Amino acid sequence: MNSVAPTQARISIIGAGPGGLTCARILQRRGIAVTVFDSEAGPDARNQGGTLDLHADNGQIALREAGLLEDFSKLARPEGQEMRLLDPSGTITSHQVPEADELFKPEIDRGQLRDLLLNSLQSGTVQWGRALDRVSGPADGPRRLHFTGGTTVETDLVIGADGAFSRVRPAVSPAAPQYSGVSFLEAWFNDVENSHPDIAELVGQGGAHAADGERGMFAQRNGGNHIRVYLIQRVPVDWIGRSSLTAGDTDAIRGLLLDRYAHWSPRLRRLITDNDGPYVHRPILALPVPHTWAHNPTVTLLGDAAHLMPPLGVGVNLAMLDASELALALADSPTVDDAIRMYEQTMLPRSTETAGILEGGAEHLLSTELPDTGDHEDVCAAQS
Numbered sequence: 254m255n256s257v258a259p260t261q262a263r264i265s266i267i268g269a270g271p272g273g274l275t276c277a278r279i280l281q282r283r284g285i286a287v288t289v290f291d292s293e294a295g296p297d298a299r300n301q302g303g304t305l306d307l308h309a310d311n312g313q314i315a316l317r318e319a320g321l322l323e324d325f326s327k328l329a330r331p332e333g334q335e336m337r338l339l340d341p342s343g344t345i346t347s348h349q350v351p352e353a354d355e356l357f358k359p360e361i362d363r364g365q366l367r368d369l370l371l372n373s374l375q376s377g378t379v380q381w382g383r384a385l386d387r388v389s390g391p392a393d394g395p396r397r398l399h400f401t402g403g404t405t406v407e408t409d410l411v412i413g414a415d416g417a418f419s420r421v422r423p424a425v426s427p428a429a430p431q432y433s434g435v436s437f438l439e440a441w442f443n444d445v446e447n448s449h450p451d452i453a454e455l456v457g458q459g460g461a462h463a464a465d466g467e468r469g470m471f472a473q474r475n476g477g478n479h480i481r482v483y484l485i486q487r488v489p490v491d492w493i494g495r496s497s498l499t500a501g502d503t504d505a506i507r508g509l510l511l512d513r514y515a516h517w518s519p520r521l522r523r524l525i526t527d528n529d530g531p532y533v534h535r536p537i538l539a540l541p542v543p544h545t546w547a548h549n550p551t552v553t554l555l556g557d558a559a560h561l562m563p564p565l566g567v568g569v570n571l572a573m574l575d576a577s578e579l580a581l582a583l584a585d586s587p588t589v590d591d592a593i594r595m596y597e598q599t600m601l602p603r604s605t606e607t608a609g610i611l612e613g614g615a616e617h618l619l620s621t622e623l624p625d626t627g628d629h630e631d632v633c634a635a636q637s
Contacts, residue, residue: 255588256393256394256550256588256589256590256591257394257409257588257589258587258588258589259285259410259583259584259586259588259589259592260284260285262285262409262410262589263286263288263395263407263408263409263410264280264285264286264287264288264408264409264410264412264583264589265287265288265289265290265398265406265408265410265411265412266287266288266289266290266412266414267289267290267291267385267398267411267412267413267414267415267419267420267421268289268290268291268413268414268415268416268419268556268558269289269291269293269296269367269371269379269381270367270414270415270416270556270572271305271363271366271367271370271556271569271572271573271576272414272555272556272557272569272572272573272575272576273289273291273412273414273415273555273556273576274289274367274370274371274374274379275315275316275319275370275572275573275576275577275580276412276414276555276576276577276579276580277289277374277378277379278319278320278321278370278373278374279315279318279319279576279577279580279581279584280580280583280584281374281375281378282319282320283580283581283583283584284584285580285583285584287378288378288380289374289378289379289380290379290380290383290385290398290400290406291379291380291381291382291383292382292383292384292385293381293382294381294382295381295382296367296368296371296379296381298381300364302363302364303362303363303473303475303479303481304330304333304360304361304362304363304473304474304475304476304481305360305361305362305363305366305569306333306334306358306359306360306361306566306570307325307329307358307359307361307366307569307570307573308357308358308566308570309356309357309358311570311571311573311574312569312570312573312574313325314574314577315573315574315576315577316573318577318580318581319370319373319577320373321369321370321373324369325361325366325369326356326359328361328365328366328369329356329359329360329361330359330360330361330458330476331351331355331356331359331360332351332458332459333359333360333458333459333460333474334349334351334355334357334358334359334360334459335348335349335350335351335457335458335459335460336348336349336459336460336461336462337349337456337457337459337460337461337462338461338462338463339461339462339463339521340463340465340621341463341465341516341517341518341521342517342518343455343463343517343518343520343521351459358566360459360474361476362475362476362477363569365476366569383400383404384400384401384402385398385399385400385401385415385420385421386399386400386401386420387399387420387423388411388420388421388423388424388552390407390551392549392550392551392552393550393551394409394410394550394551395407395408395409395551396408396409396410396411396424396551396552398411409551409589410551410552410553410589410593411424411551411552411553412553412554412555412579413552413553413554413555413558413559414554414555414556414558414572414576415558416556416557416558416561417430417538417557417558417561418430419554419557419558421552421554421558422554422558422559424549424552425546425547425549425552425553425554426544426546426554428540428541428544429540430538430539430540430561431538431539431540431541432490432536432537432538433536433537433538433539433563433613433615433616434487434488434615434616435485435486435487435488435537435563435615435616435618435619436485436486436488436490436492436534436535436536436537437483437484437485437534437535437536437537438483438484438486438506438510438532438533438534438535439481439482439483439484439532439533439534439535440481440482440483440484440524440525440528440532440533441479441480441481441482441528441529441530442479442480442481442482442527442528442529443478443479443529444478444479445478445479445480446478447478448529449480449527451520451523452472452480452523452524452527453480455472455520455521456472456473456474456480457474458474459473459474460472460473460474461473463517463521464485464618464619464620464621465516465517465619465621466619466620466621467487467619468484468485468486468487468513468514468619469484469485469486469618469619469620470482470483470484470485470521470524471483471485471618472524482524482528483535484510484514484524484525484532485618485619486513487616487619490536493506493534496509500531500532500533500534501531503530503531503532506532507525507526507532510525511525511526537563537564537615538561539561539562539563539608539612539615540560540561540562540608542605542608542609542612543605543608543609544559544560544604544605544608545601545605548593548594548597549593550589550590550593551589551590553579553593553596553597555572555575555576555579555600556568556569556571556572556573556575556576557572559575559600559604560604560605560607560608562607562608562611562614563611563613563614563615563617563618564615564618565611565614565617565618567607567611571603571604571607575596575600575604578596578599578600579592579596579600582595582596
């Protein structure tokens with residue numbers, strides 16, 4: 254079968270995260286029809302997670318191509334670029350404060366970014382409640398999408414933007430995410446200025462990181478007067494079960510944590526004791542490095558589906574840059590096959606280089622030196 258022109262192709266994006274929605278938005282701006290399928294029941298099915306920083310050299314480039322950079326700037330929090338490094342005694346050892354006009358990586362809540370992208374799409378672009386089970390059909394197409402519940406859709410191009418546990422990835426690659434040896438426990442703090450003023454003052458307007466080489470904490474200001482804290486440990490992936498506990502045993506888990514952080518200052522230990530609600534376990538996963546695949550004329554991947562990496566400030570930014578470059582390649586190429594080749598010739602070397610730099614990088618989160626932790630929640634959401 255000859256590859257079809259993008260303007261005549263049935264294009265299916267799997268996953269309505271920032272990468273998938275960015276790709277859809279730019280395609281529609283270029284006059285190319287697209288459908289996005291997402292497993293969630295609707296846009297408000299769950300909390301979308303915490304804050305993201307969008308960088309001027311990738312994520313913001315994609316938003317500019319999507320025609321949404323000005324709207325993003327109205328929602329973003331430049332003050333969120335503040336970063337504090339503390340030692341286990343609670344003493345600030347490094348403090349980065351952004352200049353008044355610093356806009357290199359302002360923060361935005363993930364839910365706000367998703368709504369910005371969703372609201373920019375044509376009505377009906379996203380089909381909710383469509384959980385992909387598998388992709389079938391010949392490599393040269395057409396492809397068939399098989400959804401849970403038994404429905405199917407025929408398509409000419411499948412774009413996997415469905416995160417760490419992508420159901421599209423097996424169509425081009427046998428790779429699966431591997432546990433890094435490091436896990437997060439996520440804790441939430443609500444109405445922090447009134448209910449947790451000491452923690453609000455400790456964290457500031459951006460993020461605060463502390464570590465002792467074996468364990469760490471990263472606290473990050475979110476919009477709406479919220480803070481999320483990630484308690485970082487080098488542990489077996491099933492450490493909660495090995496302790497004869499379940500994820501819902503909040504008090505017992507808190508007791509274990511207090512033992513493990515016993516030598517930390519009382520002020521920092523309040524990030525363990527004072528959270529609102531249960532902890533959420535977030536094992537840190539990554540795809541093998543390098544992760545590449547043989548060219549396929551009807552299937553490609555972007556974001557974490559293509560290059561899941563440790564949470565060191567690149568996840569959502571690379572996903573959105575991938576999305577922009579793929580959409581532009583489709584707009585500028587005579588066939589879908591040509592577009593995929595053009596896109597992957599840039600994306601695969603870039604992701605291989607970046608993944609190589611960050612390989613084993615989850616260990617940096619335990620380091621006493623300041624890591625680039627701006628994209629924690631993006632990875633957590635992708636792996637949840």
